[in-house]
Amino acid sequence: MMFRPSGGQRKLATLRARANSEGLRVRLASGHDPSLKGTALYAMPWRHKGLRSQRWALVRKDYAHDIHVNDFWSWESEAAPELADMLNEQIKALPNTVMGVSAGPEGLGVHWSERGSMAELEFLMAWLSSFQNAMAAKLPSESVASA
Numbered sequence: 001m002m003f004r005p006s007g008g009q010r011k012l013a014t015l016r017a018r019a020n021s022e023g024l025r026v027r028l029a030s031g032h033d034p035s036l037k038g039t040a041l042y043a044m045p046w047r048h049k050g051l052r053s054q055r056w057a058l059v060r061k062d063y064a065h066d067i068h069v070n071d072f073w074s075w076e077s078e079a080a081p082e083l084a085d086m087l088n089e090q091i092k093a094l095p096n097t098v099m100g101v102s103a104g105p106e107g108l109g110v111h112w113s114e115r116g117s118m119a120e121l122e123f124l125m126a127w128l129s130s131f132q133n134a135m136a137a138k139l140p141s142e143s144v145a146s147a
Contacts, residue, residue: 014118
């Protein structure tokens with residue numbers, strides 16, 4: 001007996017295949033933060049060697065607080081003060097289906113619910129590329145070289 005994938009499973013496979021074709025790494029979110037449960041990390045590998053040491057994470061909360069970035073984004077790691085202003089501005093563009101943004105060994109990534117469309121995925125891939133380039137431009141040039 002053969003099992004046929006459901007429409008939702010086919011959609012996820014199509015989204016993940018598209019992301020992989022553009023060089024993104026996709027994996028289910030791990031960790032103990034309940035805000036990220038049910039999301040997948042879509043990570044764009046570092047294109048700039050100097051960014052590989054970046055380690056930070058922001059998670060969208062369901063309540064506003066003065067200490068949050070842009071009211072709803074909580075630092076889940078050490079803050080990245082050199083990027084705080086840029087992050088504050090750039091995360092405004094992210095859809096509500098993005099529950100986290102992180103920088104780590106795998107690259108720059110978004111924790112996405114995968115409830116959006118292919119157009120939303122295309123937007124997220126463009127956002128990751130643009131933000132990574134902006135990070136490279138913002139940090140001291142001697143520490144950022146192309147990979």
